[in-house]
Amino acid sequence: MSEEIKVTAEEVDALHTRLDQEAEASGYHLNPDVEHTKELVKGLLTNEKRYAYWACPCRLASGVKEQDLDIICPCDYRDPDLSEYGTCYCALYVSEEVLKGEKKLGSIPERRPSLKDRKKAKSKSTSPDISSLSQTVWRCKVCGYLCAREEPPGICPICKAKKERFERFI
Amino acid sequence: MDVKHVKGKDKGHIMMFALSTCGWCKKTKRLLNELGVEYHYTDVDLLEGKKKEGAMEDLERWNPKFTFPTLVVKNKCIVGYDEEKIKEAIGV
């Protein structure tokens, strides 16, 4: 069994505050159930220490960043889950209705495709012909933000996802 | 597989596949503790090598989607935190 990873209450509080501010600034909301939310923030910090990236606390990470890009928090599935269920898979992020207490939370189904399907999708993805465009259009896989430029931005201006989460859109 | 044992009232065999970092797994463990029932669990993310493979093989038989928590109560499988279903399966 791996050694237990220590995360202090101060680290959790600091990241919780930061995520809350970032979420509110960009139209997202953290789950008002602070006890639950802080458990998840602790999970993120634990995963940062053992994998060096924020693997989703509620999914089993492979430990290989390339294979886990889609589940680095905020994951590729957060926004569709917020729209459909009012919560992300872990219930770290919730919709406005949930925030206002108009909707009760519970576990939701897993949207992430199985390993086999993820591999299949990867080998199939092709980009359309871009030769006639002066710039490449990049899409943030987390929030859908689009921008036309040579390279994707270092950090998504909307949801703060990192450069590696962008895909070529056109 | 490293299986932890939590003592309590014997309500039939209860086994839980969990992750040490997952919020819904924590809620499930809390519920079982509150109910005071005897159960077993393993935090799959804390396992390595053969032990992890073994746990994943076991889990696959119940839940091929490998999601957590997966609770097996007397041969009935409950995926995710669902208080009503869990209580019903345990019979409390």
Ligand code: SF4
């Ligand atoms: S946004 Fe995605 S990765 Fe982050 S906690 Fe929610 S489900 Fe997990």
